[in-house]
Amino acid sequence: MAEEIKDRNMEDRHSISRSLWYLYIGFFITSLIIIGRIIYIQFFWEPDERFEHYFVSSVSERIVEPKRGSVMDCNGKLLATSKPSFDVYMDCAVRKEYYRDLAKKDSARDTLETRWRKDARLLADGLADILSDRGKSADQYYRLIINGRDKDVRYASIVKDIDLFTLSKLKALPIFNRGDQYHSGMIVREKGKRETPYGSLAARTIGYVAIDEDNYTKNRYIGIDGEFDHILHGKEGKEWVRQTDKGEITHVDSSSIAVQDGADIRTTLDIDIQDIADKALRKHIGTQEDIESGCVIVMDVETGAVKAMVNLYRNKENEFREIFNMAIGRPGEPGSVFKSVTLMNLIEDGHVKLETQLPTNGGVTPYFSNKFGKDEYILKYERNTKKKKISVIDGFEISSNYVFRKLIYDYYGDNPKSYIDRLYEYGMHDYLDFDLKERGMGSPSVPNPDKPGWGATDLGSTAIGYTVSVTPLHIVNFYNALANKGKMMKPYIIDSFEKDGKTIEKFEPEVMQGSICSKATADTMTRALMSVVKEGTASKLKTAKCSVAGKTGTARVVLDESERKGSRNPYESIDGKKRHQGTFVGYFPAEDPKYTAIVVVYSRLTKKNFYGGDIPAYTLKDIVDALYTLDPEWSREMKAGKYIPDMEKPYIGVNKKEYVPVPDVMGYGLKDALYAIENNGYKCRYEGVGHVVSQTPEGGAEADKGETITIVLK
C-alpha cells in the first residue's frame, strides 16, 4: 500500500514537473518571439507613412526664434518692425493613397477621390478670388493642383508672403478647411518679415539685413538694421516639445534656454521732418530729367542729432528710390559751400573783416593766371558796379572764386599747413565717429602739404571747395557748428536702446570740438550767410517763412575714363558734357537757429548746367516753410486778457462727391464695417456674427448716397 502511495506521489510529482516544464518552454518561446519582434521593429520594420508619427519619439527639441526689435523715430513711431508673414504650400497628393486603398476594398469609395477633385475646383476658384493681386487665374491654380496630384507633388507652392488675415481666408476654403496638413494638404510656413510702415521713407537709412543661406559672404547688412543687428536680433531659445494625441505641449527643464527677444532702437529721426524733406526733394527733382539723384540731411543744431536723411536715386524705371545712402556714402568736391570754411578761418585769425576791400584785378588770381583763368563773376561785378575793388562780403555773396583764392594765398600762402590743419580739426578727413560709419560711409580726403602730391594750386582749390572730398554729412556738420556759435557737435542718429518700453542704454549728445571759432566770428558768419540769402546766390530763399542763413555751392564732378571718352579735362567729356553737384546748406531761423539742413542734387552727364541756388535752394525753402508752420516752437504767444481777434470759421468740406464708391468691408468686423459704410453716407443691414464674408453691392461699386449696403457676417 505504502509502495502504491509512493508511486502515485511520484507520478503526480512528475506530472507537475512536466506541466511546469511545458509552461517554462511556453514562456521561453514567447520571450524569444518578443525579443525577435523587438529586433525586427527596431531595425527592419518601416511603419505606414500615415501612422509613422505615432511611432517616433514624442519629445523633440525646438529652437525658438527671438522677436526682432523695432526701429523707432524720436517720438516712438515705428519705422521698422517684424511681423510674421506666411508662405503656403500644398501636398497635392494628400489622402490620395488612402482613397485608393478604400476604393480597392469598396468600389463605392471611389467617389471620395471624385469629390476631392470637385473640391479642388472650388479651392482654385477661391484662391484666384482671394489672391487676385497675384495675377493667377482659377484655371492656373486648378491645373497646378490637379497636375500636382497626378504627379504626386507633395510641396507645391501656392502663394508666398501673405498676412495672417489672408491666411485665415485661405484656411476657410474647401479642402484647406479639412483640418491638419495630413487631411487638408495645406502646409503653412511662417517667417519673419521686416515691415516698414512708412514705406520708402528713410528706407536706406533704416536699412535691412538680407541673409543668404547658401553663401554667407553674400549676407547684406544695410543701414541701422544692419549696423545694430546684434542689438535687434536677440538670442535664440531652446525648449522641448512633446506630442500628445491632442496637440503639442512645451516642456521647460534645466536644459531649456529661454529666448531673449531683441531690443528696440530709438533713433533721432523725426518721421514728419523726413516726410517733409522727402516730399520737397521729390517735387523738385522729379520734373528734372537730367537729375540723377539727390539727398537731404536735417540736423538739430543744439545736439547734432540727425532729424532726417533722405536719399533718392533714379532707377532704371525712372523712379526715385532709396537705394544708396549718398548723404554719408558719396564723398565729393563740395564746391563753393566750402568757402564758408575759408572765410571763417580768415575772420577767426583776424586777417579780414566782411567789409575788407581787395582789388578785383580783372578776376585773375596773381601768379596763377594760367591755371585758374578769369573769374566771370568778378568781370560781371566790375561791369555792373564800375568798381575796381570788392569787399569780402560782396565776394562771398556772388561766390567769387577769385576773391577766396586771392585771400587764401595772401594770408596762408606762406604757411598752408596752418589752414589745412584746421580742416583736420573739423573732422573733414575722418568718419566723424558717425553711428553708421561701418555701413557704407564714404572715405573723405583732405590734401596734406607735408605729403607728396601737394601742388601749388592745391591751396587755392581747397579754398573754393576743390581737391577736398567730403560727404554732405561733413558739410552740414560744419555749418551746424556755425549755427551753434562755434560748438561742433558729433552727428548721431541712435538715441537709445529700449526693451519693453524701458531704456537700457541712452546715447547723449557729444561735443566734437568745444569751439571751432569765437562767438563773434560765428555771428559774423551768420551775418555773411544771411546776406547770401538776401543779396546773393541764394535769393530763392528770401521769401521763406523764416530767415535762413546759408550758402550755395555748385561743383563739377570728376568723370570716369569711360565718360570722358578721351577728353583731357577730368570734368568734361569730349562732347562737352559734365556732371554737376548742386548744394545748398544753411540753418534757420537765422537769428536763433534750430535746424541745419543740406540739400545736394547730382546731375547726369549732360550739357545743361545745374546750380546750388536753383533746385537745392527751392527744396530747402519748402522744407523751411513746412517745418516753420508745423513746429510749435515758433508759435506766436498771445497774452490772455488781451483782445483776441474773431476768427472766421473756414468751410471744411469732405465727401463733396455725389457718388462715393461703396467701401470694401470684406473681412471687417461688424463695428468697423458699420463705421466705414455709414461714414460714407450709406445705410447698413447685416446678418450673422463674425467677419464680413459677403457684401451687396460690392466694394468699389457706385451707389446713390443713402442706399442700403447688405453685409453677411460669418
Place this chain on the structure above:
Amino acid sequence: MNWATIKRELRDIFKAIGKGELLLHLRVHKLLPYILYGFALACLSIFMSYKAEQTMLTMEKNKLTLDTLRVYHADKTCEIVSLDRISTVEKMLENLESEVQAPEKPANRIKR
C-alpha cells in the same frame, strides 16, 4: 533564518498560490487600508497628471491664440501707422476733395 525555513516558506507560498490564498498567506488583509491608500494615491497621481496635461494643452492653445492676436495687432499697427504720414493724409484729403490744407503759419498759443 536557515535554509530549511526558507524552503518551508517557499513551499508554503507555492501551496498558497495553488490554493489561491497567497494574499491571505502573506496576511495582506492586515495591510488593506495601506494598499487602498496607495491605490488611491496612484489614481490621484494619474488624475493629476491628466489634469496637468489638460491645463498645459489649454495653455498651448492660449499661447497660439495670443500669438495670433499679436500678429493681428502687428498687422493693424503697421496699417494704422502707415496712415500716420503727412503726405498720406494730404493725399486722402485730396481724394475727398477736402479744402483742409497744411497750416500757413504756426498756431497761436494763448499765454497762461
